[in-house]
Every structure is written in C-alpha cells, then in structure tokens.
Amino acid sequence: MHRIFLCVIALLCQIIHADVQSLKQKITSNYPKLSFTDIENTPIEHLYSAKLDNQKVYLDESGEYLLTGTLFRLKDQKNLTQEASEQNKPSLWSALPLQDAVRIVKGSGQHKIAVFSDPHCPYCQQLELEINRLNDVTIYVFLYPLRPESIKLTQQVWCSPNASYAWQRLMQQGINPTASSRCSNPVQNNLELGKKLGFSGTPVIIFANGQYNIGLLSSTQIQSVWSEHGL
Structure with missing residues (x-):
C-alpha cells in the first residue's frame, strides 16, 4: 500500500511538472518576445502564476489569456498574491x-x-x-x-x-x-x-x-x- 501511495504521488508530480512545461513551451513558441519567469501552479485548477517584467500575473493553461490583480482565498481572506511576492523577494x-x-x-x-x-x-x-x-x-x-x-x-x-x-x-x-x-x-x-x-x-x-x-x-x-x- 505504501509503495502504491508513493507511485501515485510521483505520477501526480510528473503530471504537474508536465503541465507547467507544456505551458512554457506554448508561450515560448507563440509569444517569443514575452519573457515569463517563475511559472507555477496555483490552488485553482488550470490557472498558473508567473512573473512578467517583475510583476505577478496569472495565465490559463492555453497560454492565451493573462490576468493581473490579487488572488484571495475566501475562507481565511488570505492574500495569496502578496504571500507569493513575499516569498519571491526576500532580498x-x-x-x-x-x-x-x-x-x-x-x-x-x-x-x-x-x-x-x-x-x-x-x-x-x-x-x-x-x-x-x-x-x-x-x-x-x-x-x-x-x-x-x-x-x-x-x-x-x-x-x-x-x-x-x-x-x-x-x-x-x-x-x-x-x-x-x-x-x-x-x-x-x-x-x-x-x-x-x-x-x-x-x-x-x-x-x-x-x-x-x-x-x-x-x-x-x-x-x-x-x-x-x-x-
């Protein structure tokens, strides 16, 4: 059972990594002049966070739509955008x-x-x-x-x-x-x-x-x- 659990976790990690890589490839191919960095998953399915010109932005999985603004989690009113900014700017x-x-x-x-x-x-x-x-x-x-x-x-x-x-x-x-x-x-x-x-x-x-x-x-x-x- 423990081995099966580890295999499932490993598979999920591979899928998540593949999704991010796929999005990176789409953006690089379709919009080579835009330099997105730090592309990561968010708690919302099919929504990714990234940085463009040092600003936090959000992308859909197609790589065709971009959102700017603040992402809040309603249950505790936590500002997830600010939290990510704090983690990414320690210096x-x-x-x-x-x-x-x-x-x-x-x-x-x-x-x-x-x-x-x-x-x-x-x-x-x-x-x-x-x-x-x-x-x-x-x-x-x-x-x-x-x-x-x-x-x-x-x-x-x-x-x-x-x-x-x-x-x-x-x-x-x-x-x-x-x-x-x-x-x-x-x-x-x-x-x-x-x-x-x-x-x-x-x-x-x-x-x-x-x-x-x-x-x-x-x-x-x-x-x-x-x-x-x-x-």
Whole structure:
C-alpha cells in the first residue's frame, strides 16, 4: 500500500511538472518576445502564476489569456498574491539604494520602512498623515514622480538644505520647496528602479523583511505588520 501511495504521488508530480512545461513551451513558441519567469501552479485548477517584467500575473493553461490583480482565498481572506511576492523577494530591502532616499527618523528609529511616493498622489499625501502617527521609525522616502508635474518638485525637495524637512512640509502642509532643481539628484534613478521592480502606482510601502504593499496602509496596519513579523 505504501509503495502504491508513493507511485501515485510521483505520477501526480510528473503530471504537474508536465503541465507547467507544456505551458512554457506554448508561450515560448507563440509569444517569443514575452519573457515569463517563475511559472507555477496555483490552488485553482488550470490557472498558473508567473512573473512578467517583475510583476505577478496569472495565465490559463492555453497560454492565451493573462490576468493581473490579487488572488484571495475566501475562507481565511488570505492574500495569496502578496504571500507569493513575499516569498519571491526576500532580498528586496537589501537591494534598495537607501542613499538615494530622503531619510526621516522619528524617536529611536528602530522600525524601518521605505516608501516610493509622488507628491501629487492623493494617497501618498494620506500616507504621510498615517506615517506621522508612527513612533520610533526610520522612513526612507524614494522620490518617485510618476506624474510629469512632480518631477521638478521632487528635484527641489532633494536639492533643499534639509530634504526631510522640505518633504514633510510639502506633503503635510502643501508648502512647496523653494530650492533650485539643478543639483545632482537620484530622481531618475528612482524612476528606473521602481519600473524595474514593477511599481506602476504609488504609494509603495516596503518593510525591512522584503514584504511590500502597493497602496495606502493605515498606521495601525503598518504596526500590525511590524508586530506579526517581529520588525
């Protein structure tokens, strides 16, 4: 009986592997210019997960249809897309060029988050108010002007004598910086980095364990992540 059970498991593994391989071959043959990686099964039959341009996507078994978005499991409301992202990006934090971010320290600074933010993004402005409620945190703000009208503004923030002060005044009080935008700044590097990481919107919040969230989180939600993961 034990031998039969092992044979069944081995056969199932072969079938699953064959399905993934078949999908890879279809995509490579039909769409050679698209570079899909990390093609895997999902809990949903005939649906596969993959990465395209560093973004999580889903494919059907024919390789003809692509879905983007978040996959939830209803029974426990678990975000399976985010869980997979956390598993696949354990080194995201260590890869961030923190020297290219505006550094803001509150209290002891023991907790750490990085934020990709656009000053003309209303959700980024709301996030600033939530961050202002946090204690003992170091925030690394990557100036990420996805809107063209934000480019000069972010450059002026960086070129200000006190960039962290200029950023907080801009986001919390609506006071524009007065510094020139003509200094060496990392704004273009940040845009290229965000594009490489697949950040097509703002804000993006990255935690020190590599977990990240695209969109607004409340101060309570941020603190819950710290507590849950010992950050």
